[in-house]
Amino acid sequence: MSEAPVGSYTPQELMVAAASREILDGDLVFVGMRLPILAYAVARDAHAPSARGLFEVGLMRDRPASAFLGTMGDPPNVWGALWATRMSNAMALMAQGNVDLGFIGGAEVDRFGNLNTSYVGDPARPKVKLPGSGGGADIAILSRRWVTLMSHERRRLVERVSFVTSPGHGDGSSGWRERNGLLGGGPAAIITTLAVLRFPDGGGETYLASVHPGHTVHEVREHTGWDLKVAGDVAETAAPTEAELAAIRRFDPDGFWTRP
């Protein structure tokens, strides 16, 4: 598979390709919104032909929709579904530990993978009121592992989030999730516009695992709001392949999600 040259794809397209590689064949994926919808489509097309998608609106699918989706509830996502149902049924599967991977969008993330999508500043008088959890907190607590995608900026990758909407590894201490009764394994990766950050087995603090082509470790650390740890074997993120790019552009023909 040939990798596309730097400059022939957008940061969002690379993020979709990187996210799609988190999906393993046979996974049940809690898909979420925006770029992950495309990531599921690319994975299903490329390397995970038997991955199923679960959508909190109340849908299960074994293939991407045949037309562009603005939301998971769009009519093309319903036609050809394996199951059209109520949300509590989709949540039942996740509560039973059947969801292998979830995707969550975040406005702010901290070094322990906690996400804030609720309030910047004091909740009683917020500086910024963000939309809220949606299904984010549910995925963070109940899915077996999860991945978040966001723009890599100092104001988004912060030392500690001021409000934990969707818990990651809490205070970073060993066994925090288990001690607090959280069922799933927590965040596995933070995929940004510059890099992929991962977590040690068993949780704790995130570290820089790979830097996207055309960017540097120094640049990633400059745009991170804490002293980011760097893996000894830090790599370059694999660029999207021509096949992955073709799939992304088939499912997002006008660049609604990937060419903003």
Next chain:
Amino acid sequence: MPMAQAIERFVSDGSSVVMGAALEPLIPFAAGHEMIRQGRRELELVGPISDSLFDQLIGAGCVRRVTAAWVGNVSEGLGHCYRRASESGVPRAIEVHDHSNFSISLALWAAAWNVPSLPTRTLLGSDILRTNPNLSSSEGLVHVAAVRPDVAVVHVQRADDQGRAHAWGPLGITEEAGLAAERVILTCEQLVDASVTLSDPNRILFPETKVVAVVHEPGGAHPSPVQGFFGRDHAFYRAYAQRSRTKEGFEGWLRELVLEVPDRANYMQRADVQPHAIRHSRPSVPVDFGDE
């Protein structure tokens, strides 16, 4: 019953109203807009995610409290009226009871089953437990207190005049919303004969005893999608996000597409809804209710 009459009779100032329970599809925009035109005040809005409708009611000053998992614009991001109200009390301050999608579903099931609360493992470790007084935790479980709305407004594909609704596609938290609410207002694409709804009782959404009004309002969910009838109007959501960025922009939008709109037929022209009508039919195979 005409929309204006249904809202006049069954949604009073101070009511707790659940809308948009199916998440992105079937959002009863026409009903919400009628509440704005009639100048409803002090409403509590209840729902999972609200794809722009709650934002509009907040911007119009109708809302005292939001009990929801998410308020914004699903394809565009932030809800600008929600931000102005929360951050600077414009046009008025609102109270927010945060939930997750799962916990708002449980809050409505608790009300539907007439119990004070339901236990769950979701929200453990989340600060939502700190800010919402209706959530608590003990011994490794979260207790979600019942949320009992006065009225649920639900848009469906078809209904008969006795309140039997058929809806299809994903339902989100529609069933628990209707059962939890004191009463249900249906708005529908098609008003059909009872012989149609009763031919498939499995598909009837609510007990007819809950339903107090059936409003025939084709296109009443625009810009949200309705399986078999309308696709989602992404451009309309984008335009709303752009215009609602400022208070003045929102007020202009509100005048043009809500306050000066005499009825839904006029709205359908102003908003150019028809191009989003579904053109390819995909009927399911009927089931056989043979009984002897």
